[in-house]
Amino acid sequence: MLDRFLRCIITLSGSLLLSVIISAQSVIQPILEFDKGRITQLSIPLESLSDLNLEQVAIFTGVMDNISKRQPPILGRFKVSDTYLSFYPHFSLEGGRTFTLKINPELSYSFKTELPVESAPVLLDIFPSSNQLPSNLLKFYLHFSVPMQAGNSYAQIALIDQRGDTLDAPFVALSPELWNDDFTRLTLWLDPGRIKRDLGPNQLLGPVLQQRQTYELVIKPGWKNQQGLPLNKKYQKSFRVIQADRQKVNPDDWKLNIPKAGTSDALLINFLQPMDAALLQRMIQVLNVKNEVIPCQFQLGANEELLKIIPLNSWKSGVYQLRIDTYLEDICGNNLLRPFDRDLHKATEIKSEEDFNFLTWEVKK
Amino acid sequence: MQKISLLLLLLSVFSFQLVASDELPGFTTGDPGIQSISALAFGSDGILFVGDSKSATIVAIDTKDTQEKATPDKLNFKNVDTYLASMLGTEVDGMTIQDMAINPISKAIYFAVQLRDASPVLLKMQEDQFMLVDLKSVSHSKTTLNQAVAADAKDRRGRSLRRWAISDLSYHDGQVLVSGLSNEEFSSALTKLDFPFKKDALLSSIEIYHAAHGRYETYAPIKTFMPYELSGKTHIVASYTCTPLVIFPIDQMKPGAHLKGKTVAELGNRNTPLDIISYEKDGKPYLLMANTSRALMKIDPNKIEQYKDYLTEPVEESSATAGVDFINLPIVNVLQMDKYDNENIVLLQRNAAGELNLYATKSNRL
Numbered sequence: 001m002l003d004r005f006l007r008c009i010i011t012l013s014g015s016l017l018l019s020v021i022i023s024a025q026s027v028i029q030p031i032l033e034f035d036k037g038r039i040t041q042l043s044i045p046l047e048s049l050s051d052l053n054l055e056q057v058a059i060f061t062g063v064m065d066n067i068s069k070r071q072p073p074i075l076g077r078f079k080v081s082d083t084y085l086s087f088y089p090h091f092s093l094e095g096g097r098t099f100t101l102k103i104n105p106e107l108s109y110s111f112k113t114e115l116p117v118e119s120a121p122v123l124l125d126i127f128p129s130s131n132q133l134p135s136n137l138l139k140f141y142l143h144f145s146v147p148m149q150a151g152n153s154y155a156q157i158a159l160i161d162q163r164g165d166t167l168d169a170p171f172v173a174l175s176p177e178l179w180n181d182d183f184t185r186l187t188l189w190l191d192p193g194r195i196k197r198d199l200g201p202n203q204l205l206g207p208v209l210q211q212r213q214t215y216e217l218v219i220k221p222g223w224k225n226q227q228g229l230p231l232n233k234k235y236q237k238s239f240r241v242i243q244a245d246r247q248k249v250n251p252d253d254w255k256l257n258i259p260k261a262g263t264s265d266a267l268l269i270n271f272l273q274p275m276d277a278a279l280l281q282r283m284i285q286v287l288n289v290k291n292e293v294i295p296c297q298f299q300l301g302a303n304e305e306l307l308k309i310i311p312l313n314s315w316k317s318g319v320y321q322l323r324i325d326t327y328l329e330d331i332c333g334n335n336l337l338r339p340f341d342r343d344l345h346k347a348t349e350i351k352s353e354e355d356f357n358f359l360t361w362e363v364k365k
Numbered sequence: 366m367q368k369i370s371l372l373l374l375l376l377s378v379f380s381f382q383l384v385a386s387d388e389l390p391g392f393t394t395g396d397p398g399i400q401s402i403s404a405l406a407f408g409s410d411g412i413l414f415v416g417d418s419k420s421a422t423i424v425a426i427d428t429k430d431t432q433e434k435a436t437p438d439k440l441n442f443k444n445v446d447t448y449l450a451s452m453l454g455t456e457v458d459g460m461t462i463q464d465m466a467i468n469p470i471s472k473a474i475y476f477a478v479q480l481r482d483a484s485p486v487l488l489k490m491q492e493d494q495f496m497l498v499d500l501k502s503v504s505h506s507k508t509t510l511n512q513a514v515a516a517d518a519k520d521r522r523g524r525s526l527r528r529w530a531i532s533d534l535s536y537h538d539g540q541v542l543v544s545g546l547s548n549e550e551f552s553s554a555l556t557k558l559d560f561p562f563k564k565d566a567l568l569s570s571i572e573i574y575h576a577a578h579g580r581y582e583t584y585a586p587i588k589t590f591m592p593y594e595l596s597g598k599t600h601i602v603a604s605y606t607c608t609p610l611v612i613f614p615i616d617q618m619k620p621g622a623h624l625k626g627k628t629v630a631e632l633g634n635r636n637t638p639l640d641i642i643s644y645e646k647d648g649k650p651y652l653l654m655a656n657t658s659r660a661l662m663k664i665d666p667n668k669i670e671q672y673k674d675y676l677t678e679p680v681e682e683s684s685a686t687a688g689v690d691f692i693n694l695p696i697v698n699v700l701q702m703d704k705y706d707n708e709n710i711v712l713l714q715r716n717a718a719g720e721l722n723l724y725a726t727k728s729n730r731l
Contacts, residue, residue, distance in 0.1 A: 036482070038482060059454075060451065061450070061451050061454060061455070061456065062451075070448070071448075071451045072448065072451055072452040072495070073451075073452075074451070074452065074453070074454040075452055075453065075454070075497055076454070089454050090453075090497065091453050091454060091455075091480055091484055091486065092482065092484075093454045093455070094454075094455060094459065094481070097455075097456070099454075138551055139551070147482075147483070149459075149481045149482075149483075150461070150479065150483060151460075151461030151463075151479055152458065152461060169658065172606050172607075172637055173637050173657055174530070174532070174546065174588070174606065174637070175463065175532075175639070176401075176403040176418055176463065176530045176531070176532070177530075178530050178546060178547075178548040179530075179548065180528070180548060181419060181528070183483055187548045187549065189551070189606070191607065192551070192583070192586075192606060192607045193606075193607030196581060196583050196607060197580075197581045198580050198581050199581075199607060199609070199631065200609075200631040201607065224458075224481065226481055226482040226483060227481075227482070228459070228481060276549070276550075278549045279549055279550065327550050327552070329550060329551065333551040335550075338582075340551070340583060341581040341582065341583040342581065342582045342583070343580060343581055344580055344581070344582055345580060353623065
């Protein structure tokens with residue numbers, strides 16, 4: 001009998017969705033209340049529940065036929081008013097799932113909740129953006145349009161070589177995964193054990209990326225956002241692998257295009273190599289002659305080799321400094337203090353562990 | 366029809382509330398504002414430490430779960446993930462088990478779960494029953510890691526604060542040790558916090574390096590670690606994201622220090638360490654390490670003590686390892702483990718059929 005339920009879903013405007021459940025015997029209409037795309041309340045008109053036993057009412061995930069005796073009910077609380085039986089799940093529920101309301105030992109209703117009215121998540125950017133990447137590349141950053149589900153990300157990402165073979169474990173599967181605060185950016189580390197010279201994995205297998213080969217980074221469409229909506233499509237990034245970069249970052253090599261006084265033109269820095277997209281946003285500051293930080297906007301340029309620094313107020317004549325955090329990395333994990341892996345037999349001693357390097361420049365009329 | 370007006374009913378009451386009766390000094394009952402649970406560890410007297418990466422906070426929860434249990438429950442719970450998903454109103458793909466810790470007094474097993482929308486969940490399991498720990502009302506004390514990092518002299522001078530994903534947490538002798546991975550720079554920090562947490566705690570946050578075969582030196586992000594007595598001195602036994610087993614004395618952890626760990630073993634490739642614990646078999650101590658893609662590894666700490674050289678010779682054979690010997694046990698796909706009591710270890714393991722099972726195994730069989 002329960003198998004013969006017929007369901008149709010009527011969508012109302014705003015955050016309410018009305019699920020209409022029709023059985024051979026009765027019709028119940030759970031009203032779903034959504035918050036941030038997830039169900040926080042589910043209300044059923046009491047008149048449609050003929051034999052409600054408040055001692056035994058419970059909601060389960062799945063359809064009735066598949067619910068075993070061992071399956072626990074969903075954590076939450078029921079509230080009864082004059083007209084409705086309402087369920088408040090302890091943790092908000094997802095749209096697009098099937099649930100079963102059991103109102104007494106004999107009578108249950110299964111229903112499917114509608115997905116929230118939201119567009120599918122989009123992968124906005126993959127950094128580094130260049131299609132030529134060094135064999136000791138350390139990181140990728142994936143930027144999404146909305147907060148994504150964390151915890152199973154590595155299964156959604158593949159690195160495929162030019163023969164079409166999927167590489168075995170190219171990324172370190174970390175727990176917790178390395179997300180930003182709002183779960184819109186994931187940091188992926190290529191296996192550092194294979195990048196670090198002389199470590200066992202590097203000795204045995206070499207780096208993940210082989211020079212002169214091409215690869216494709218694939219982001220699978222099954223990856224869901226925090227409301228359970230999957231990515232709008234499969235994403236691919238193809239790139240060719242070039243020589244490893246094992247030099248520390250040297251600001252003295254950078255080319256500066258200096259704006260004129262009285263303008264708000266950008267100070268343009270050409271690093272002559274791709275830099276870490278995330279660190280560029282917070283590791284360079286402009287100081288005035290009094291060593292005060294000048295408020296500026298930072299815009300990444302082509303392949304993250306360029307950084308545009310746009311002042312909120314126009315430049316004044318005089319001396320300015322760039323204050324560069326010595327932990328600023330290029331895309332291979334080399335920073336201003338040391339290359340990613342330092343050959344102790346050859347390298348000169350690191351003289352100091354200073355926090356910042358400074359580049360001085362002058363704005364003229 | 367049964368007619369009941371404006372009657373509030375609390376049903377499905379699996380909820381387990383920690384009620385304040387006698388508050389510990391510095392503790393308060395209420396909502397500690399936990400935004401994520403990356404790591405769990407028990408201290409003494411039923412104190413559960415929760416590592417919250419999102420708010421960069423370590424919360425000490427007084428579970429009041431201190432009724433001693435000499436013999437732990439027989440444990441064999443099948444399909445833990447399916448069960449928990451049902452209870453939390455989702456499906457197996459809608460949640461992740463982040464960590465597991467066993468209360469050494471009551472032998473209750475605590476699980477940190479993260480839902481698809483990143484909501485943190487803390488569950489307690491005893492006698493085959495899962496109960497929700499209400500995180501909105503617990504006796505707690507907390508400290509922020511940002512303060513810890515800011516208190517470090519290096520970060521006081523204008524360097525932008527870094528965000529650390531807490532990769533492991535441990536309590537040892539009045540101190541909470543926290544390892545964190547940066548989500549931007551390739552670096553990690555190991556932070557030592559005094560417990561009970563102090564307002565102006567003496568904190569240290571150090572960076573760690575290691576050298577492969579004594580030659581190439583790099584930063585070394587710690588994935589999992591444990592404090593352990595070696596040669597009469599407490600050491601951190603750590604496993605890095607690139608697998609080698611590294612040790613350094615805990616007394617070298619000083620604010621702003623740059624520590625170089627001593628690499629004592631390379632434990633193979635294509636592998637990420639998950640958990641490390643110690644146990645005894647026939648009165649002899651061992652370390653046990655769980656890994657993403659290799660078997661459980663058993664290591665004799667005496668061999669670590671006797672190991673005098675840094676790894677100096679390159680590894681030659683495929684999947685070979687170097688340094689201190691270890692024994693691969695025929696147990697794979699262990700996702701979480703902890704010591705149940707002196708004779709039993711609890712494993713959360715995915716079997717060949719894909720089922721995630723929780724069971725206890727005798728230490729002397731390992």
